[in-house]
Amino acid sequence: MRAAVLHTPGQPPSYGEHPAPASSPGATVVRVSAAPVVPLDLMCASGESYFGVPATPYVPGGQGVGVVESSESLGAGTRVWFLATAGMQPGDGSLAEWCAVPDADVVPIEAGVPDEMAAALGLSGVAAWMALSWRARLQSGERALVLGGGGAVGQVGIGAARVLGASTVVSVARPASVPRASAAGADVVVPLEGDVNALTSALAEHAPFDVVLDPVFGDASTAASRNLAAFGRLVNLGGSSSDLATYSSSALRSRTASLLGYTNNAITPEQRREAITAVLTHAAAGRIRMQYDVHPLAEVEQVWSRFAGGESSTRNVFVP
Template identity: 45%
Template sequence: MLCAGGRSYFGVPRTPYVPGVQGVGVSGSRPVWFPTSAGMAPGDGSMAEYAVVPAADLVPLPEGADPVAVAALGAVRHRRAHGADLARRAGGRGAGARARRGRGGRPGGRPARPHRRRPPRDRGARSPAGRERAERAGADAVVTLDTEDVAELAERFRAVAAGPVDLVLDPLFGAPAAAAARTLRAGGRLVNLGSSAAETCPIDSATIRSRSLRLLGYTNNELAPEQRAAAMTLIAEQSALGRLAVAYEAVPLKDAEAAWRRQADGLATGRIVLTVGE
């Protein structure tokens, strides 16, 4: 929706074109995940019965992987994995408390179920249903995002954090990001992955300077093909093993318009995956 609607930093796409920046399909007899540059560069995307993709960009799915489940996980998961890697490369230290924030009621913040040793993670949710999903997914704490008051949100984050936070992975921006920045330790890092709350953020200069914070941006487009393939292979493997999941609903391609409207209005119950050939 972001690219197709012309609201991304890539600008308004050249039309007519087929949207869809990623998909899962069949190449020959193999199920594969694939990316496209639709909406970011001239060309068509994945929301069609057939898509033209360079063979080098195809990522075979492992045995037992559910194509729809992998499509739902897609770029969101490898964005966060590489967002954390970006923070480490920017000079962050290793283990410690960290916060991952995502709205439980919007596609930018779907909780997954990671089965691995990890530092504590706190999440934000804007609705009771989103809070329930985050808790069910294993969040150590969930903060309600029902206000734009930065000071109030910061107090909520501090109340559930196990001391100062080392790293914030932020798919929201806006007031939640400004509040989360106030919970960071000296030299802490905030990696922005998206803007599902707002395109601008009321973070104040004093917060940044007083703690020498690192504010970093991330885009999937920076990934080399081999990095993208490695990330998607891992995601698909964990999905097949039942260790990684995300809330989604499968919608026939013919119903795409109605599904997009529900998503734009915040009424979708999960990430929307368009299906074809049914």
């Protein structure tokens, strides 16, 4: 089959021939129609992640969309979203014409959302949805603040907060990403400018916030914590800006606020299935939106290099 094949950790994969997966008990073989590249894929392929150095050559890609070719649990032709563990465990991933994954990691898609959009949303959608609904327990009428609103998780988080009943959704985004956060449906987008005190003051104009979705950490998270409402909850699910943030004890105590962590690794396959189904259903109805770019898989080396070099901030989806 044709695939993106990584031969050397730390280098971009190249487009070429690679052995196709074989059918096996308990596994579903999917003919891939769309697959994204996300930061986790780059981290695994770097050879410097906590998963260790991956055995090469292998096909990267931790998730995708396609139709079932063979399976013991689903009929051939069923349209599905699937999860792969390429780079984290031995085996190939989604950046190929076919991919084999455990039956439990395949979710049928009934929503009328394009394959490319379903692939773009994927685990970012799961993270935003579960962090807000399950970890923060966002309630109808509460005010939500979404940090990193121009990123994949942030864009989904803006729409998800609205779907879950937030009365107001404010976002923080880098100046270049403000249009994406606005297009995702934020009521107000505060540009990430100045120092932490300036951002604290800018957010205070729209505070207090009952729930903060935080995929960035750093100064933005510090400023958000200073603008929490009584019994407010800040859920961190990433550190794209920094691995450190500073919080005031008095600010947290005076508000009886909660700082919470979230990872997709903590949820069950059933929770993941319900979350991806909810996100795709709302995306099909236009309630959750994300901007993404689509590329032929043959361009994987160039696009991967731009993404790894910080030259591309939009979600990239490949079509075999």
